[in-house]
Amino acid sequence: MNARIDPPLLDTPARHATGTTSHLAARLHGLRSSAVRDLLAHARAPGMISFAGGLPAPETFDVAGIRAAADAALGEAHTTLQYGTTDGQPTLREALATLMTQRGCAAGAEDLIVTTGSQQGIDLLARILLDPGDTVIVERPAYLAALQVFALSQANVLGLEIDGDGARTARLDALLDEARARGWRAPKLIYLVPEFGNPSGVRMSLARRRELLRWAATNDVLVIEDAPYAELHFDGPGPPALRTLAGEVHGAGNRVVQLSTLSKTIAPALRVGWIAAPAWLRGPAVLAKQSLDLHTSTLSQDIAAHYLRSGRLDAHLDSVRRHYAERCDALVCRLREQFGDRLHFEPPPGGMFVWARFEEPVDTAALLPHALERGVMYVPGEAFYAERPDTRTLRLAFATVDPDRISEGVTRLAAALQAYGRSR
Amino acid sequence: MNARIDPPLLDTPARHATGTTSHLAARLHGLRSSAVRDLLAHARAPGMISFAGGLPAPETFDVAGIRAAADAALGEAHTTLQYGTTDGQPTLREALATLMTQRGCAAGAEDLIVTTGSQQGIDLLARILLDPGDTVIVERPAYLAALQVFALSQANVLGLEIDGDGARTARLDALLDEARARGWRAPKLIYLVPEFGNPSGVRMSLARRRELLRWAATNDVLVIEDAPYAELHFDGPGPPALRTLAGEVHGAGNRVVQLSTLSKTIAPALRVGWIAAPAWLRGPAVLAKQSLDLHTSTLSQDIAAHYLRSGRLDAHLDSVRRHYAERCDALVCRLREQFGDRLHFEPPPGGMFVWARFEEPVDTAALLPHALERGVMYVPGEAFYAERPDTRTLRLAFATVDPDRISEGVTRLAAALQAYGRSR
Numbered sequence: 062m063n064a065r066i067d068p069p070l071l072d073t074p075a076r077h078a079t080g081t082t083s084h085l086a087a088r089l090h091g092l093r094s095s096a097v098r099d100l101l102a103h104a105r106a107p108g109m110i111s112f113a114g115g116l117p118a119p120e121t122f123d124v125a126g127i128r129a130a131a132d133a134a135l136g137e138a139h140t141t142l143q144y145g146t147t148d149g150q151p152t153l154r155e156a157l158a159t160l161m162t163q164r165g166c167a168a169g170a171e172d173l174i175v176t177t178g179s180q181q182g183i184d185l186l187a188r189i190l191l192d193p194g195d196t197v198i199v200e201r202p203a204y205l206a207a208l209q210v211f212a213l214s215q216a217n218v219l220g221l222e223i224d225g226d227g228a229r230t231a232r233l234d235a236l237l238d239e240a241r242a243r244g245w246r247a248p249k250l251i252y253l254v255p256e257f258g259n260p261s262g263v264r265m266s267l268a269r270r271r272e273l274l275r276w277a278a279t280n281d282v283l284v285i286e287d288a289p290y291a292e293l294h295f296d297g298p299g300p301p302a303l304r305t306l307a308g309e310v311h312g313a314g315n316r317v318v319q320l321s322t323l324s325k326t327i328a329p330a331l332r333v334g335w336i337a338a339p340a341w342l343r344g345p346a347v348l349a350k351q352s353l354d355l356h357t358s359t360l361s362q363d364i365a366a367h368y369l370r371s372g373r374l375d376a377h378l379d380s381v382r383r384h385y386a387e388r389c390d391a392l393v394c395r396l397r398e399q400f401g402d403r404l405h406f407e408p409p410p411g412g413m414f415v416w417a418r419f420e421e422p423v424d425t426a427a428l429l430p431h432a433l434e435r436g437v438m439y440v441p442g443e444a445f446y447a448e449r450p451d452t453r454t455l456r457l458a459f460a461t462v463d464p465d466r467i468s469e470g471v472t473r474l475a476a477a478l479q480a481y482g483r484s485r
Numbered sequence: 486m487n488a489r490i491d492p493p494l495l496d497t498p499a500r501h502a503t504g505t506t507s508h509l510a511a512r513l514h515g516l517r518s519s520a521v522r523d524l525l526a527h528a529r530a531p532g533m534i535s536f537a538g539g540l541p542a543p544e545t546f547d548v549a550g551i552r553a554a555a556d557a558a559l560g561e562a563h564t565t566l567q568y569g570t571t572d573g574q575p576t577l578r579e580a581l582a583t584l585m586t587q588r589g590c591a592a593g594a595e596d597l598i599v600t601t602g603s604q605q606g607i608d609l610l611a612r613i614l615l616d617p618g619d620t621v622i623v624e625r626p627a628y629l630a631a632l633q634v635f636a637l638s639q640a641n642v643l644g645l646e647i648d649g650d651g652a653r654t655a656r657l658d659a660l661l662d663e664a665r666a667r668g669w670r671a672p673k674l675i676y677l678v679p680e681f682g683n684p685s686g687v688r689m690s691l692a693r694r695r696e697l698l699r700w701a702a703t704n705d706v707l708v709i710e711d712a713p714y715a716e717l718h719f720d721g722p723g724p725p726a727l728r729t730l731a732g733e734v735h736g737a738g739n740r741v742v743q744l745s746t747l748s749k750t751i752a753p754a755l756r757v758g759w760i761a762a763p764a765w766l767r768g769p770a771v772l773a774k775q776s777l778d779l780h781t782s783t784l785s786q787d788i789a790a791h792y793l794r795s796g797r798l799d800a801h802l803d804s805v806r807r808h809y810a811e812r813c814d815a816l817v818c819r820l821r822e823q824f825g826d827r828l829h830f831e832p833p834p835g836g837m838f839v840w841a842r843f844e845e846p847v848d849t850a851a852l853l854p855h856a857l858e859r860g861v862m863y864v865p866g867e868a869f870y871a872e873r874p875d876t877r878t879l880r881l882a883f884a885t886v887d888p889d890r891i892s893e894g895v896t897r898l899a900a901a902l903q904a905y906g907r908s909r
Contacts, residue, residue, distance in 0.1 A: 084673055084707055086616045089769050119563040127566065128559050135552050139543040142551065142752035177601055177756075177778040184777050188637070192510045193617075209776045213612070249508055283508055328566035330783035332601075345513050352633045353608050354601040358782050359754035 088193075088215050103438055110470035112392075112457040113438040115259060115413055117325055119461070121381045126373040127328060127364065134363035145359040148347050149175025149335070153362045156369035157321075157335055164291075164298070166305045166319070172337050174346050177357045179289055179322035179334035183207050183252070185353060186285055186318060186336070187214045189345045190250060196240050198251040200228050202416070202445030202454065204259045204287065207252055211447075217245045218447040221253075225407050227265025228253055230272040237280065250283040255303060257290040257412025260445050260456035264410050267300035271310065274303060278312030287320045292378055294411035295386040304337060315339040323365055325413070326378060331361040384460075385413065391464035392457060395471040400478075413460040418442070418453050423481065425455040431480045437473035512617075512639050527862055534894035536816075536881040537862040539683060539837055541749055543885070545808050547792075547801045551752060554791035558784060569783040572771050573599025573759070577786045580793035581745075581759055588715075588722070590729045590743070596761050598770050601781045603713055603746035603758035607631050607676070609777060610709055610742060610760070611638045613769045614674060620664050622675040624652050626840070626869030626878065628683045628711065631676055635871075641669045642871040645677075649831050651689025652677055654696040661704065674707040679727060681714040681836025684869050684880035688834050691724035695734065698727060702736030711744045716802055718835040719810040728761060739763040747789055749837070750802060755785040808884075809837065815888035816881060819895040824902075837884040842866070842877050847905065849879040855904045861897035 104111040134141045148154070154170035161168040176182040183206070191197070193215035199207065201220030211218050219236045222229045240247060251273070255265035265273075277284045286303040300306075307313040322334035338346055350356070368374070392415055393408045406417035419425070425441040432438060442454025462470060528535040558565045572578070578594035585592040600606040607630070615621070617639035623631065625644030635642050643660045646653045664671060675697070679689035689697075701708045710727040724730075731737040746758035762770055774780070792798070816839055817832045830841035843849070849865040856862060866878025886894060 084614055085769055086612065086614055086619075088616075089613055089773070092769075092772055114568070116568050119567050122562055122566045124559065124562040124566070127562070131555055131559060135548065135555060138546055138548040138551070142546045142548070142754045143543050144538070144540050144748075144753040177782075180776070181778045188510065189513055190508055190510055192512075195510075206775060206779065213773065213776050324568075328784075329568040330566045332778060332780075332782040345509055345516075348516055349513070349637065351630060352604070352637050353777070354605040354756060355630065356756075358601075358756040358785055360752075360788075361782055361784065364784075 088213050092209065092212050100438060100440065103433055106436070108436050109438060110436060110462060110466050110473065111438045112459065112462065112470060113440050114461070115458050116461050117329060117381070117413075118384055121377075121384050122328055123368075123373060123377045126368055126371060126377065130364045130367035130371060133367040134360060137363065141360055141363045143359060145356045145362065147351050147356045148343075149173065149357065150359060150362040150366060153333075153366040153369075154335075156366050160369060160374075161321075161337065166302045166337075168337050172343075174336045174338065174343060174350065175357045175362060176320075176334045176336055176350070177354055178324060178329075178332040179287060179320040180206055181353065182320040182334050182336045183210050183285070183287065185346060185349055186250075186320075187211060187216070188353075189342070189349045190283065191216050194246060196245045196248045198233075198236055198248050198282070199447065200253050200258060200261065202260050202442060202451075203252070203447070204254055205444050207287070208445070208447050211252075217243070219245075219248065220447055220449075221251070223258070223261055223263055225263060227255060227258070227263050227269050228273065230269045230276060233273070233276045233280075248280070248282050250285060251277065252285040252287065254287045254289070256288055256299060257293060257409060257414075259290070259412070260414050260440070260442070261416045262409030262412050262414045263407065263416075264299045270300055270303055270306055274307055274310040274313040274317070277316050278310055282316070284313075284317045285320065286317060289320075289322045289325055290412040291321070292326050293382060293385055293413065295382060295389065296410060299410070315341060318342060326374065326381075327365060327368055331358075331365055333357060333361050333365045385411075388459040388462060388464060388467060389415070391467045392459040392471070395468050396457075399471050399475045413458050415457045415459065416442075417455055417457060418451065422453065423478065424452045426452065428477060428481045431477040431484070432474060435473040435477050435480075437470045437477065439474070512637050516633065516636050524862060524864065527857060530860075532860050533862060534860060534886060534890050534897065535862045536883065536886065536894060537864050538885070539882050540885050541753060541805070541837075542808060545801075545805045546752055547797060550792060550795060550797040550801065551788065554788045554795060557791040558787035561787070565784055565787045567783060569780045569786065571775050571780045572767075573597065573781065574783060574786040574790060577757075577790040577793075578759075580790050584793060584798075585745075585761065590726045590761075592761050596767075598760045598762065598767060598774065599781045599786060600744075600758045600760055600774070601778055602748060602753075602756040603711060603744040604630055605777065606744040606758050606760045607634050607709070607711065608637075609770060609773055610674075610744075611635060611640070612777075613766070613773050614707065615640050618670060620669045620672045622657075622660055622672050622706070623871065624677050624682060624685070626684050626866060626875075627676070627871070628678055629868050631711070632869070632871050635676075641667070643669075643672065644871055644873075645675070647682070647685055647687055649687060651679060651682070651687050651693050652697065654693045654700060657697070657700045657704075672704070672706050674709060675701065676709040676711065678711045678714070680712055680723060681717060681833060681838075683714070683836070684838050684864070684866070685840045686833030686836050686838045687831065687840075688723045694724055694727055694730055698731055698734040698737040698741070701740055702734055706740070708737075708741045709744065710741060713744075713746045713749050714836040715745070716750050717806060717809055717837065719806060719813065720834060723834070739765060742766060750798065750805075751789060751792055755782075755789055757781060757785050757789045806835075809835075812883040812886060812888060812891060813839070815891045816883040816895070819892050820881075823895050823899045837882050839881045839883065840866075841879055841881060842875065846877065847902065848876045850876065852901060852905045855901040855908070856898060859897040859901050859904075861894045861901065863898070
């Protein structure tokens, strides 16, 4: 994995001879492709059982509801097919604000900027906040496409270890020291996924959330709370969001930006996400978004707005949660049966991923070819580290695999591990 | 116009006091909002006749065709609603390659990367090609959201004057001297809209196109050919695209990147554009696009693919061309009647804009409030210059205004000019 750009492509100095590769910007050097997206090609092999991609289960899509929403949107074709305003369709922003408020995270439409998926939200914030050489804190392990964004931003990245209660906030001061020791700037922002992290699956505890906010306010660090999986809880909602808690912590209120998306709740194809930002950030964010893509698809936004107003979301989410909880259980049980103490993991309370670590020194990147050969895929954990990867780790996504196939997939994984052991 | 970010927002040094505005990246300083997008708010005033926005005429949308394409796409919901590959849906890329080949610009699906509108194409190319301090050449006047991208890239921008035959390529060597004289790097790329430029409306001559390509190859400069309006010709297609001609010019073939979009041909709301890039650029472009938004809306892409395969595009484009040609004629005639020699312009052979300049010293930004008061809007020309704007210029978009309203709009503009004269 970690498929880097082929070095000759980037490093050829003979600009005139090869054409123009030396025209590439410095920020491209060393940028890694997303291991997950590169793996998707293998996922189409016949019979492959893929625990790799973080995709929602397509059989859970509310196709009838989305079709009705699309019909309604296209009934207003003169606006739905036209250019829209950069910050998003007013009807969608209203519907999203209502949804957030229902979920205990009070917001008004004016607080929100619609983005082309929450991936664009990460990129947009990096663009308006980060100069090359700025320092960013991420969880260890972290969402890999956020790591890509920070690499493209030429930021320095510090990793904050996690445990079963989420990011280990007691270690934050040590990261300040580490930045100093490495000659880096003081951290400007911290990016984290407090609810069912990707890849960790962990839910951050209430105490840690408060501690993080106090630390951020004291040290003038911005907090980006990415919440793509927050709706996918198996046993009810967890602690309040960082954005909600920030109101209780002196100096934190204007330092928290929350990113959300409809990709895991309605459909990824819409590419509709949103930013809930403090007032001082909104002007610059809208300005940058003009340059990025003018605005997010009006058609997608109008479909999303009609869907949210249809009242179908809650029943749909109940079904998705049941689906995923069942699959998560199946994966957890089968992994325990097959591997016992040889594989460590915490059963996640929601989301789409089991994050696991082999007790023995197994290099999961070297294990992968054996797995692919036997028709099973996962993402080697090294993809989720900015540096010093823990190569014994792997991410297993359960959402798209039905329980029978999960069982077979884990059996194949055990066979792959045996073959890997023999090959050493 | 040129609504800059409110300086106090960006320049407040009291980081702890105000929260965090000093956390903004340096590239945000001095970034201008799009004058056109800011004007859209006024466009909704009752009775307003807007020559401002570069929007397609919504009454020309092929709603029935798009609805049928959406139905067909949603019939394959498991893929149409799911995540897709970063470079775009294979069926769409095939359909776009076929379209390009039909238009005389031979391409294969593998040459193309789908983008979220061609705006993202500009931003994506800037991201992978430009380091801060790199030098870029644009037309004078230039597409303003491209100017925004280059400002966000912290590039130095040189302006190449245009006349009725397009960019004045004979002046290119002088720009090399100018870069040197200003202590800037040698130009890395030139961005231009050769077919019905925005705002100029000009079509670049064949001789100038060839001259540009020879110069770019000799001086190792990349050419970004942005072609959003190329299908909107009133009297048949023009000279071959730069991308096509590049094959005939030694050393130019791997230096031309073409951007296109379905915004002006099917519907802006889809946010579907594409890049036709030489091989060396594709890997880096796909890698960067992962960070930008993972991929463009699968739903939009599938709708576009179904629409293109439906065979409706050519008849639809004929209708759009007739519509726009009629409106262009109406605007040209009325401007001549009302202003005679006091307003200079070339009737455009296609596209959506008349670019005009007052003979007398009229500041079109100062004229605008008088125009708004009388219920007519346009974009003051200063928005289209990176520096040293020609403040007597203005852009008039005719696509969305029917001929009767055009007549009334020009009458209002004349009244505004009278009032402006009295107010001096």
